[in-house]
Amino acid sequence: MRGNLTTKAGYYVKIQRSLLLYANMYGKEVSFMNREKLLVESYLTQSLTSYKKFMDIEKMPSYELILIEDESNQTNFNVIASHNYDVVSDKHTLKVSKDIVKGNQDYIIFHEFTHMYDVITYSAKDLRLYAANRGFTEYHAAQIELLKLLGVDSIDDKISFSLTQPIETFTGNTTVLEYVLECRNGTRQHISNENFADNIYPLNNVLGMIFNHLGRVSICQLYANDFELYRDELKNMECETAFLGNDFLEMTSLANGFLDETTVRILGELYIPFMFDLIEIHKIKF
Numbered sequence: 001m002r003g004n005l006t007t008k009a010g011y012y013v014k015i016q017r018s019l020l021l022y023a024n025m026y027g028k029e030v031s032f033m034n035r036e037k038l039l040v041e042s043y044l045t046q047s048l049t050s051y052k053k054f055m056d057i058e059k060m061p062s063y064e065l066i067l068i069e070d071e072s073n074q075t076n077f078n079v080i081a082s083h084n085y086d087v088v089s090d091k092h093t094l095k096v097s098k099d100i101v102k103g104n105q106d107y108i109i110f111h112e113f114t115h116m117y118d119v120i121t122y123s124a125k126d127l128r129l130y131a132a133n134r135g136f137t138e139y140h141a142a143q144i145e146l147l148k149l150l151g152v153d154s155i156d157d158k159i160s161f162s163l164t165q166p167i168e169t170f171t172g173n174t175t176v177l178e179y180v181l182e183c184r185n186g187t188r189q190h191i192s193n194e195n196f197a198d199n200i201y202p203l204n205n206v207l208g209m210i211f212n213h214l215g216r217v218s219i220c221q222l223y224a225n226d227f228e229l230y231r232d233e234l235k236n237m238e239c240e241t242a243f244l245g246n247d248f249l250e251m252t253s254l255a256n257g258f259l260d261e262t263t264v265r266i267l268g269e270l271y272i273p274f275m276f277d278l279i280e281i282h283k284i285k286f
Helices: 005-025 032-055 106-123 127-132 134-149 176-192 200-223 227-235 238-244 247-252 261-281
Strands: 064-068 081-086 091-097 166-169 172-175
Touching: 032 064, 032 091, 032 106, 032 134, 081 106, 091 106, 106 127, 106 134, 127 134, 127 261, 134 166, 134 176, 134 200, 134 261, 166 176, 172 176, 176 200, 176 227, 176 238, 200 227, 200 261, 238 247, 247 261
Parallel strands: 064 091
Antiparallel strands: 081 091, 166 172
């Protein structure tokens, strides 16, 4: 199910050789940064083709690539890769670390590609819908991310896995259960920070992480053959609910499996007033 690592390694060797050939043909040196950017661009082109096949889609938006140079704090998705959408200009931007080409990090790019896909599917050029769908797109992106980590070839595949199954992430080898719980525990560390709710940006980030957790758990509930053994541990959202309030529970009740268009709309209608209530209750600054 997983990609052939030997084939992938050969692919990048070919890219390097092509870059050297380019430099020799034109009698000039390709700068180190340009070589890195060309490697990343080639990797993303291949990944986007794989993503379309995985999702069984044809259309994806164009985007501007920004290569991340300062990686001193490379510890999470937002540093390795992040997507931004400007509603006014209808422009997508993908910020990516040069190290995205190393190891098994395809799942991270699939996560970000899903944000792009969700925009063109549900909220292109619509500021209200884009804001309303922030919870949904994080939920959906985490679903695709976990399926990719599991080595699934297509979103339509009928699969079964164990939560104790080993997987390889950019931080090393772990199990599905450990990965899901580790991500959730990272969210709880943010919430416990006394300065967490000082402004809207950390709040928005943590809400995204919470919906990421719901998305990963939904995949476990759909396909893990031992889900019932770990249900209580995975479904435990007491810490999150204590901060977010009971209205959050209404949204979590919708987070089951892959959401249809009607459920996406209902979730969005709940999300915006939920956000405004949080801002008022915790006196969050913009």
